[in-house]
Amino acid sequence: MKKFMVYSLWLMVFLLSTIYYLPSTTYAHAFGTLYTLPLPLWLYLWGAGAALIISFLVIGFFGKSPTQFSFPKFHLKINPLVILFLKSISLFLFWLTILTGFFGDPSAVDNFAVNFFWIIFLLGFTYLSAVFGNIWETINPLKIIVDWFGQLKPILNYPKSLGYIPALIFYVLLIWLELLSGGLGVKPLSLSRILLIYSSLTFLGILIFGRVWFQYGEFFSVFFGLIGKLSPFARPGSLLEEKPTHFSLLLFIIFMLSSTAFDGFRATSTWIRFYYNNLAPLENFLGNSGSQIIQTILLLLSPLFFLNFYLIAIWLMKLFSRSALSVRNLTLHFAFSLIPIALAYNVAHYYTLLLIQGQSIIPSLSDPLNLGWNLFGTADYQTNVGLLGASFVWHSQVFIIIIGHVLAVFLTHMMALKIFNRKQAFISQIPMLFLMVLYTVTGLWILSQPLTIGG
Amino acid sequence: MHKFNFWLIIIGILVLIGLFYLLNPKSTAPAQSVTAAKIFDLVIKNKKLVSGPETLTVTEGDQVIINITDDENEELHLHGYDKSVDLEASKSAQLIFSANLTGRFPYELEKSKTEIGALEVQPK
Numbered sequence: 001m002k003k004f005m006v007y008s009l010w011l012m013v014f015l016l017s018t019i020y021y022l023p024s025t026t027y028a029h030a031f032g033t034l035y036t037l038p039l040p041l042w043l044y045l046w047g048a049g050a051a052l053i054i055s056f057l058v059i060g061f062f063g064k065s066p067t068q069f070s071f072p073k074f075h076l077k078i079n080p081l082v083i084l085f086l087k088s089i090s091l092f093l094f095w096l097t098i099l100t101g102f103f104g105d106p107s108a109v110d111n112f113a114v115n116f117f118w119i120i121f122l123l124g125f126t127y128l129s130a131v132f133g134n135i136w137e138t139i140n141p142l143k144i145i146v147d148w149f150g151q152l153k154p155i156l157n158y159p160k161s162l163g164y165i166p167a168l169i170f171y172v173l174l175i176w177l178e179l180l181s182g183g184l185g186v187k188p189l190s191l192s193r194i195l196l197i198y199s200s201l202t203f204l205g206i207l208i209f210g211r212v213w214f215q216y217g218e219f220f221s222v223f224f225g226l227i228g229k230l231s232p233f234a235r236p237g238s239l240l241e242e243k244p245t246h247f248s249l250l251l252f253i254i255f256m257l258s259s260t261a262f263d264g265f266r267a268t269s270t271w272i273r274f275y276y277n278n279l280a281p282l283e284n285f286l287g288n289s290g291s292q293i294i295q296t297i298l299l300l301l302s303p304l305f306f307l308n309f310y311l312i313a314i315w316l317m318k319l320f321s322r323s324a325l326s327v328r329n330l331t332l333h334f335a336f337s338l339i340p341i342a343l344a345y346n347v348a349h350y351y352t353l354l355l356i357q358g359q360s361i362i363p364s365l366s367d368p369l370n371l372g373w374n375l376f377g378t379a380d381y382q383t384n385v386g387l388l389g390a391s392f393v394w395h396s397q398v399f400i401i402i403i404g405h406v407l408a409v410f411l412t413h414m415m416a417l418k419i420f421n422r423k424q425a426f427i428s429q430i431p432m433l434f435l436m437v438l439y440t441v442t443g444l445w446i447l448s449q450p451l452t453i454g455g
Numbered sequence: 456m457h458k459f460n461f462w463l464i465i466i467g468i469l470v471l472i473g474l475f476y477l478l479n480p481k482s483t484a485p486a487q488s489v490t491a492a493k494i495f496d497l498v499i500k501n502k503k504l505v506s507g508p509e510t511l512t513v514t515e516g517d518q519v520i521i522n523i524t525d526d527e528n529e530e531l532h533l534h535g536y537d538k539s540v541d542l543e544a545s546k547s548a549q550l551i552f553s554a555n556l557t558g559r560f561p562y563e564l565e566k567s568k569t570e571i572g573a574l575e576v577q578p579k
Contacts, residue, residue, distance in 0.1 A: 035535050035558040037575055042478040050471050057467040061460050385535045390557035391578040451559060453509060453570045 005149045009207060013200045031108040031186045032118065034267075036352050037390045037451075039397065044448035047398040051405045051440040055433045058409045062417075062426070076133070076233045086139050094141035096368060097121075101192025105370045111188040112364040117195070118178065118186065120361055123346075123354040126227055130343055133235075134228030136220060142202050143214060143221075154210030163216065163246030166205070170198070170219035171252060172300065175259045179266070180295050222252060226339055230407075239339075240414055243332050250335040251303060254310065256342035257439065258302035260349050261446055266295070268449035309435055310338070316431035321424040333419060334432070337411040341436065344404020345443050348397040352388055359383045397447055405440040409433060492518040499525040499542075502569045509572035513554045515579045521550040529567070533574060535560035 039047075093116065101113035108114045129135060137143075146152075177185030177194065184190050205213035214221045226249075229239045244250055265271050283290030314330045317323075323330065359381070366379040373379070412432045416425035497507035513519055523531055525542040531550065532539045535558065540550045554576045561573045 033534055033561060035560060037557070037559045037577065042480060046474055046478045049474060053467055053470060057463060060463050385537075385558070386556045388558075389578060390576070393558075450510075451573070453561065453572055 006152060006207070009146075009149050009152075009203055013203045013207070031114065032353060032357055034353055035356060035385060036393050036397075038268075039394050039444065039448035041448065043394055043398055044444050047402060047444045048437075048441045050398075050402055051437050051444075054402065054406055055409050055437060058406060058413065059426070059429055059433060062413050062429075073234070073236050074232050083138060086135075087144055090139040091141045091144055098192045098195055100364075100368045101188045101195070103369050104188055105364065105367075106188060108183075108186040108188060109360060110364060112361065112368040113188050113191055114186050115358070115361045115364060117191060119354055119358045123350050124358065125224070126343075127347065127351070127354070129224045129228045130230050131233075132228075133231035133233040134225050136224035136228070140214070140218075140221060142199055142218065146203070146206055146211070152206065152210060154212075155208050158209040158212045158216060160246075163248035164222055164252055165248045166213075166217035167219045167222040168248055168252050168255065170217075171223065171255055171259075174219065175255075175263075175299065176296060179263055180292055180299065182292065222249075223256075226253060226256075226336075227343060229336060230339060230343060239336055239411070240418070242336070244335045245332075247328075247332070250310075250331060251307070253335055253338050253342060254303045254306045257306050257338065257345055259299070260342070260345040261306075261442065262299055262302045264349050264446040265449075267451050268446065269452040270449045272452045306439065309438055313431040313435035317428040320430065321420055321428040323420065323424065323428070325419060330419075334412055334415055337408050337415055337432075338439075340404045340407035340411065341439050341443075344401050344407075347404075348400045348443065348447065351396075351400075352393055355387060356383065356385060359387075398444065401440055401443050401447075405436055408436050408439075412436070492520055494520045494522070496522045497524070497571075499523065499529075499564070499571060501526065502564060502567055504571050511572065511574045512577065513574070514577050515554060515557050517554045517576075519550075519552055519554050519574070523548050523550065525564070530565040531562060531571075532565040533560055533562040536574075539565065 097113045097116050100111060100116075104113060105111045125136070185194065202213065202218050205217045209217070216222070228234055229242075279294050280291075282294060286293050311327075311331065314334065315327055318325070318327055318330055325333070360383060362378045362381040366376045366381075367373040409429075409432075413425065413429055416428050416432075420428055493511075493513045495507055495511050498505050511519070511521070523540070523542060524545065524547045525531075526545055527542070528544050529542040530539055531542055531548070533550065535556060536552060538550060538552055540548045542548050554574070557576045557578045559573050559575050561570050563570045
């Protein structure tokens with residue numbers, strides 16, 4: 001019986017992998033247009049100044065009262081029936097997304113799958129996880145499916161030296177699909193195929209390495225796991241007591257920062273000017289997809305900018321505090337302090353997309369399969385573009401980035417107190433503070449740059 | 456809470472509020488109440504803008520008049536405002552509306568899905 005279950009999972013992997021070869025007819029349409037204006041210069045300057053001033057306030061605060069702080073934690077006890085309900089919803093939405101990609105409206109803007117996956121799930125669920133914690137751990141549809149097959153005996157032991165590299169590769173592929181695939185990721189049919197391929201790769205990972213794949217290889221588990229650490233409902237100590245065991249998780253967090261920054265920067269006229277003056281000539285050597293290749297390389301290199309400054313700050317921290325801990329050790333110890341900044345980048349950049357473009361889910365819910373249904377009477381709902389005024393968006397973006405900054409500065413200090421004495425902690429925070437200010441000002445600067453077409 | 460900390464935070468917040476008002480141009484300059492019509496003349500050739508600004512900057516409440524000439528039969532679509540106008544080859548077409556939504560709204564040639572530029576409506 002057990003063998004039969006294992007074979008059927010292998011068969012599923014095989015069947016799912018053949019789906020890509022089905023014929024397709026699709027067309028892309030403008031999807032994910034941001035209607036936000038660049039930040040006015042004065043607000044950018046104020047935000048930058050505020051980040052600096054508030055950082056010193058936090059440091060000064062700790063300088064005088066070195067008491068141990070802990071974030072307020074709440075315990076969320078959920079009825080098992082509610083969990084069962086959430087799991088069913090999750091599984092239902094998973095299949096609905098796949099189905100509507102294949103059979104729903106062929107236009108990306110009006111398709112349920114495209115709106116649900118890229119906007120509601122990828123953005124909305126991220127923000128939900130930041131508030132309620134790592135819910136994904138419980139309602140991950142792929143996990144629910146794997147659970148049906150009971151205990152599976154792994155074929156190989158997962159090589160721990162690989163760390164989170166598989167999840168990181170999937171992360172890079174996801175961002176590539178979103179930004180650089182020339183619409184591949186937002187064509188409903190190809191999106192469904194990609195989701196099925198991803199699912200089958202996940203099943204394959206589990207068949208070979210066992211459930212440890214959810215920890216290291218399944219992108220969404222790693223991503224929502226990191227974001228969920230910020231939640232007041234998170235497991236106590238998941239942010240301050242735990243730290244990455246592998247360098248690749250730091251890279252993963254840095255990529256959260258750099259991919260959002262890359263996306264934002266790509267839409268600015270500053271970038272276009274730089275691109276045409278310095279990189280466009282290279283396109284001649286690379287043929288038709290030259291621009292795509294160059295941008296892919298830049299996306300891959302983007303973490304280096306942020307990583308470079310992080311490593312410098314850690315090195316200076318070691319120098320100032322005369323700590324006996326190795327740079328490697330310190331690098332990992334402070335890695336999670338970057339999560340709030342990464343999340344703030346994401347929220348400031350994309351929350352308007354969730355609230356404006358996300359409304360497209362309303363009409364598509366009433367007719368997910370493009371059969372002329374009107375299940376909830378919302379099939380003719382028109383997106384309300386005027387929901388958020390430009391002035392509100394500006395102020396909220398600056399506010400969000402500063403909140404992320406304050407949290408990060410606060411966290412690094414808490415983390416410093418764990419390994420240093422008070423005086424060392426105080427001194428060690430100066431390079432970290434400048435690092436956080438640099439990240440924050442970079443984020444604000446990108447938001448303040450004039451935009452160009454295609455942005 | 457330590458007394459020093461208390462004053463530190465109060466002063467910090469006051470400095471931030473002070474800077475906010477000092478830097479904000481709207482708190483120093485009186486708001487303009489006159490709303491004028493903003494007229495833009497755009498010429499498109501071969502799906503490219505050859506004359507006129509790519510970014511049309513206006514202020515919330517302005518009357519916007521866009522005159523467009525294209526060398527092909529097309530349709531111009533302004534996102535967000537969701538306004539369209541049919542373009543007949545080499546004939547001038549006009550799009551008139553009042554800018555009551557703030558934000559940045561791309562406009563494109565609808566048939567060929569070519570983005571031409573964007574309308575930026577600054578808040579009052």
